[in-house]
Amino acid sequence: MFGKKSPETLQREAENRSMNFENEQNIRRQEPEYEELLQRDVVRQDLLKWQQDLNDELSQLKHDLKREIPSKENKDQWIVQKRLIGYNQEDEPVYEELPPLLNEIGITKVEIICRTLLSRNIINSNLSEENIRGILKRTSDTLVNDFAQNYRYYNTQFCDLSYIIRLIKNVIIPTPYRALGGWNKRIDSTMNKRIESFNEGLRKEQPKKFLGMFGG
Numbered sequence: 001m002f003g004k005k006s007p008e009t010l011q012r013e014a015e016n017r018s019m020n021f022e023n024e025q026n027i028r029r030q031e032p033e034y035e036e037l038l039q040r041d042v043v044r045q046d047l048l049k050w051q052q053d054l055n056d057e058l059s060q061l062k063h064d065l066k067r068e069i070p071s072k073e074n075k076d077q078w079i080v081q082k083r084l085i086g087y088n089q090e091d092e093p094v095y096e097e098l099p100p101l102l103n104e105i106g107i108t109k110v111e112i113i114c115r116t117l118l119s120r121n122i123i124n125s126n127l128s129e130e131n132i133r134g135i136l137k138r139t140s141d142t143l144v145n146d147f148a149q150n151y152r153y154y155n156t157q158f159c160d161l162s163y164i165i166r167l168i169k170n171v172i173i174p175t176p177y178r179a180l181g182g183w184n185k186r187i188d189s190t191m192n193k194r195i196e197s198f199n200e201g202l203r204k205e206q207p208k209k210f211l212g213m214f215g216g
Helices: 009-028 032-052 055-066 106-119 129-150 156-173 181-211
Strands: 067-068 078-080 080-089 093-097
Touching: 009 181, 055 106, 055 156, 067 093, 106 129, 106 156, 129 156
Parallel strands: none
Antiparallel strands: 067 078, 080 093
């Protein structure tokens, strides 16, 4: 009979437990290790996303093939490059827009071919140097043969084909080499293990601090 707690006592104990829990959470958020952990997680996630998202590379290639450059007034706006063709009667320079290196049909074909070599499937593969060289050679041969046979269909100048091929190669060559011997997978795995190790050490350390603060 005397061991039974009153409803008021039970309510106060519940309130105290709730307050203690909130205090623990607040203290944990103020811990340097906790802030460092959050920051590392954010940096890791941003880095992994940046490493495996190559859409910017492909987008830049398309603008290069269209002969577009960022506007000086607005970096998010793209404008067609111009060349000087002379001067008018007021001695003012006269410019004309440069035609694209390829029409939309050709640019779409380039985008389709390049996308497969800039994908996560390639980045996260485990390829030998022989595999990589073979992939790049077959891709280059396909592009050269196609452009040589269909340059009129793509509304391009034959003299520009070497320049176009070089632009494409500069984009697609580096990415497959990130899969050489599974390099990219090893790097990502190492980063994840370091974060997990840090998390584990923090989880073991935090309860000791909380118990000491609240008389444990």
